[in-house]
Amino acid sequence: MQRIGELAGACGIKPDTLRFYEKNGLLNPVNRSPKGYRLYSEEDAQQLRFILRAKAMGFSLSDIRELLNIEASRSDWVCADVKGMVEAKVDELQTKIDEMIRLRDSLQTLADACCGGAESAIHCSILDTLETK
Structure with a gap:
């Protein structure tokens, strides 16, 4: 489990970027520390890397949301x-x-x-x- 600053740093982005993706429904970390800090799992980290790769390829947030939906239920597509x-x-x-x-x-x-x-x-x-x- 990583805190927001750790994951952001590992991915070369700012914590505000992670918060932005959360606010826009692209990430949803469910784990919190006893003090209420967001804790990101390896699955969350993989999803963030997916988002960043898709963004680098020019996909919009809406496109990325759709790609994440497809990724989550590949057998339905x-x-x-x-x-x-x-x-x-x-x-x-x-x-x-x-x-x-x-x-x-x-x-x-x-x-x-x-x-x-x-x-x-x-x-x-x-x-x-x-x-x-």
């Missing part, structure tokens, strides 16, 4: 359910990548159009473009 979630996340990420590429290209076009010299910015093509409605 099929792999296609989980794969569908991952494929939706891939599509979402691809959309963001496409948007970022368009943004990068637009910024590069602005930068390329600018002389970049030491002249006054009175006639700066970048500022002029941003002012255009």
